[in-house]
Structures are given as structure tokens and as C-alpha cells.
Amino acid sequence: MRPVRGLILAAGLGTRLAPLTTGLPKPLFPVLNYPIIVHVIERMRAHGIVDLAINIHHLGAEIEEYLGSGERLGVNITWFREKELLGTGGILRRSAEFWQDSTLVVTAGDMLSTLDLTDLVAFHRRHDGLATVGTFLHGWPLEEFGGDVAVPRPGSTVVSEYQPKPGREARSRHAATGVWAFEPGVVTHLPQATVFDLNKDFLPPFAATGLLHAYTADHEFDDFGQAEGYVDGTALALEGKLGVRPREPEVAPGLFISPTAVIGAGVTLEAPVVIGPATVVEDGSRIEGPTVIGGGCVVEAGAIISNSVLLPGVRVARGQLVARALLGDSFRTVPAIREHHLPC
Template identity: 35%
Template sequence: MRRPMRAMILAAGLGTGLRPLSYQRPKALFPVANRPVIEFVIRLLKRHGFNDLVINMHYLPNKIVEYLGDGSVLEIKIDYSFEEELLGTAGALRKVRKYLEEGTFLVINCDVLTDVDLSGALEFHRERQALATLILIEVEDPSSYGMIGVDDRGRIGSFLGRSEVALKYAVYGGICFLEPEIFELIPPGRSGLGDVVFPGLLREERPFFGYLAPAPPTGGEGYWLDVGTLERYRQANWDILEGRFKAVAPLHRRGGQVHPSAQINEPVIIGPGSVVGEGAEIGPLTILGRNCSIGKSAVVGRSILWDGVRVGDGARVDECIVGDGAVIRDDCGLNRKVYAKT
């Protein structure tokens, strides 16, 4: 009997690049088109045959467990690894070694929004008999991320630097395939893949490859975006609204009640239980979470409102991200702000 394909989702981070919103939710649960970003990750994994998952947690772990449970709603199996102290991306793997060491496994960050061909990358990994294969993304300016150089077979010749053997440079997409032998390179305690394990593979000249995925946000056939900053988080939502990312999770564009006199300027998503009042104007590029209330003659445009936000009569909200349960008073103006009720 063939063992299930296993993957680990790294979700223990504090989400510092997403503050103040990450004071309310762990980054894994940041809503993209009203679905937590980790759900997009899980659905991608499931589509490529990864049905047995482990998720590491540290910050606000109960919220993640409350939402995902044992995975049965998404028809997959989920186990959890709680880290009382952050162990780093490599230390997190070492902690669940017994779970992963039976064969090839995948590791993916919880905040990567992508439709990269994981099956193609796995085939590449096996053909090269690699110990580690990173999914690499070609972007216009890799120097802003940290460059990884590969030769004509995809073998990595430099990690976060330049090399004479590299013919092409790309960036690490937050996804990799690893073999159980990788645990030989992970020391006890806290350690990272990027600062300990990957440089160790280069140093020891182990079979270390990069799969170049045609999925940058600026071109190619697919899509990839790390939503670990507020700017990129906003962009992820807009990319779905404008059809640049064909979501692997079903989208519900209309829920709740919209007054007949309200004006909806597409593209817009209105979550279940939300109410848009008389004469209000919503959109474009706007997402209302669940149970939001938009008052009479209020205007909300180019904004993302999380669950339970109340916008008062005559208020204006433009180019904002507003966290759970926030209240915007009558006739108040909010422009280019990130606001979280703490």
C-alpha cells in the first residue's frame, strides 16, 4: 500500500510584517477574498495529492485549530505541532521528524498564494535524484528578495549570492521538496533552512536543485505571491478580484443584503450576513467580510474590511484595510489606513 503524500505547512511565525492586523489573527488566517490564505495552500496541496499534512504553530495556535480542525471538512488529514518557543524553519522539521522521514516530503510556507505545478516540480525532483529541490520563481528584480543561481540542469550553484556556474537567477518561492536524509544536516535546537540547511547542501556539494516555475506575479502562465507584508496582502486580494489569480478555492462574491439604491462598482465581494445600506457606494476593488454593516450614504472603495466591521452613515473609507470588529463612526473619513481594533 502506497503511503500518503505528506507535507508540512510552516505557520508558526509572528506575522510582524502584517502588524497591526496580526495582533488579531495569525498570518495563516489572514482572509484573501474572505478565505484564510492557508486554505488556498491546503487546497493546492490536495489537488496535487498531498492529503496528509502537519502544521507547526506558535502564535495564536487555537485560532488555527478552531478553523481547520482535523481537516475532514477539506477532506484531508491534519496534525499539529505546537512550538512553545520558535524553532526556526529547520528546527520545526526536526521536531516532527518521525512524521516526515518515511519518504519524500514537501514543505511550504502558510502565506504563499500560488498555483505552481507541484506535480511537475516533484517529477523534476525525482528525475534529478535530488536531496532537496526548491521551487524558484523568476521575478524582474531578484536582488530585492535574495538571489539563487542555477545551471542549465537546475542545479543550485549559489544561495543568496552570485556564482560563476549560475546561468540564471531566481528567488525561493517558499516551497521545497526534501528527502529524509536532510535531517542529517539539521542540528538540535533552533535553526533555519535558509541559514543552516541550504548553505550546508552547497558546502557539502549534495544534490541540491531548483525547479524554475513559470509563475511570477509579473508574467508567466501561473501565479505566485508571498503575502507576508501589508502591501502584498492587499495586492493578493486585488489580484483575485481582477482575475490575475484563478483561485483554487471557491469564491462567494455575493452574500448578505444590498439596498436597492446602493451602488456596487465591480469588482466587489460581499460576505455572508453583511448589510449595505440605502444610498451606499461600494467598490471598486473592495471586499466586505462576514457580518459587516455599511451605513446610509457611506462610501467604501479599494478597501478590505474583515468580519464584523461597522461603517457609519456618511462615512468614507478609501484604500484601507480594516480589521475584525472595527467601528468607523458616522461621517468619518479614513484614507490609506490600516486599522485594527485591539
């Protein structure tokens, strides 16, 4: 039986989170105060996938420096450094030698999911196809999902049509969730172009071969690649729905506070709340969950923070209200505090 290897897509520019990504690459953005790509790696490892490839481009040296060889996380990382972006499909061809004798599981580096990777691979191997896309059944109207759709043949898992972001034109409820499995033979079907997109350029024509299957399972997932998804995904994570949990100790039900955080007098904390190391919450402040405050933050006296995420190093001014927001500091390169406020 072929070994299983993993590919984590981490080369994007992070434009949907700009300007927060000017100085910090998106895969290192924290979810529950831990880099999202670490959560992704740990999920791979939990399913026995320890030989990983990661492609990098924007601020890639920071990602590589942080993760290194992967040894401290119990995995082996092979790095693919892209001088120019190859696209989510181009990296499949570029990395072909890495997985030439393996089943390859591919996932995005800015997404958390509870999809069972072990079961996905088992399903993939029970069929004669070369590729499998992970899906779930979305309710109508499907345009609310906004993602890609696989259209299986009636009574079959074989995908007859793959629709990139079809919106109201969707012909199936099988919504793709950013996880795939491939056999090495799929490389001969890839476009000859160096740069191409997996969902737009490869899977739609490939579906005509009958070699693409849809693995459908009920699971939770969230894309942390844009501000609204980041805040909503953090809430899901705090509810325990994304398979991750805070690393800070739970000092009271739903309150996870670092031992080095300083909580002032008269502070109100409404769970679930996570407060990172070396953060100071001054007197009379109010923190309403679901909220995560990163390390090294300062919440000045009387401030109110509700349903928000504060990235490391943020200072919230005295008496300021921060509601349903993703708030980040300069990350050393942008001079002012940046905010993404979302509709309530």
C-alpha cells in the same frame, strides 16, 4: 516510490500585520472570505497530498480548533505545537519522524501560488538531489522582488549558491517562491541547533553540497503576510490568477454577494466585488473593485470603499472614504478599529 507528505508553516507571530494579528492568527485571515490556510490545504489536496503536518505557535489553539483533524477538508493533519518558535528550519528536524519515509513538500501558510506541485515533485524525483526549491525568473532589477535567490550552475538545475534576500547583490534571476521539496536524507545535513531558519541558516551552506536543485516555472504567487501584499494579492485572486475564487454566488459579472447580505437603495457596485454573509451596505454607498468585504460588516450610508479588504466585523462610518486599505476590527481583544493604509 515514496509517498508524498506536506508541511504547512503556520507558527509565525504575524508581526507584519500587527495589530490585526493580536486576536486572530495569520493563517486564519480570510482571502476572498475564506481562511488562507484552507486555500493552501485545498491546493495540497488537489495535487494528491493529503497527509499534512502543520506547526503552530501564536494563537495555535484557534488554528487547531478550526481545522481539527482535517477530515472535513479531506486531509489528515498532524499537529506540531511549538511552545517556543523553532524557525522554518527547526520544524524540519522536529517533524522528521512524520516524513521519514516520504518526500516532503513544504509551503508557507500565508502564501497562495499556482506552482504545479505535482510537476515540482516529478522534477524533484528525476534528480539525485535531496532538496528542490521552487523558483521563477524575475526581471531586473531583482531588488524589487525582495526575496531569496537561487544561483544555478550554468546549463544546470543544480544550485551552486543560495542568497537570502540579496537585493542588488543578486547573482541570478531565479527568485525563490516559498515552496520546497525534500528527501528524508536531508535531515543529516540540517544544523544541530534546535532553532534555525531554512533560508538563512540551512540552504546557503547546503548549496555547496550540490544536492540542491532549482525547479523553475512561470507561475503566480503572493505573500499575504503583510498589508500591501494582502491588498495586492486579493486583487490577483479576484482576477483568477491565484487559483482560488469566491465562494459567494455570482449575482452579476464580477459581483459575488452572499444571500444574507443586505444591499441598500442606490448602492453602486463596480466589479470585482465580494460581499460576505450578514453584511449590511447602507443606502448610497459606493464599492469599487477590487474589493472584498467580510462577513458581519456594516458600511454606513454614503461611504466609499475602493480597492480594499475589510476583515469580518468592520464598521465603516457614514460618508467615510476607504481607499487601498486593509481594515480590521478588534477581533475581541483590541478595543479600536485598526487600519493599514497603503500608498496609492
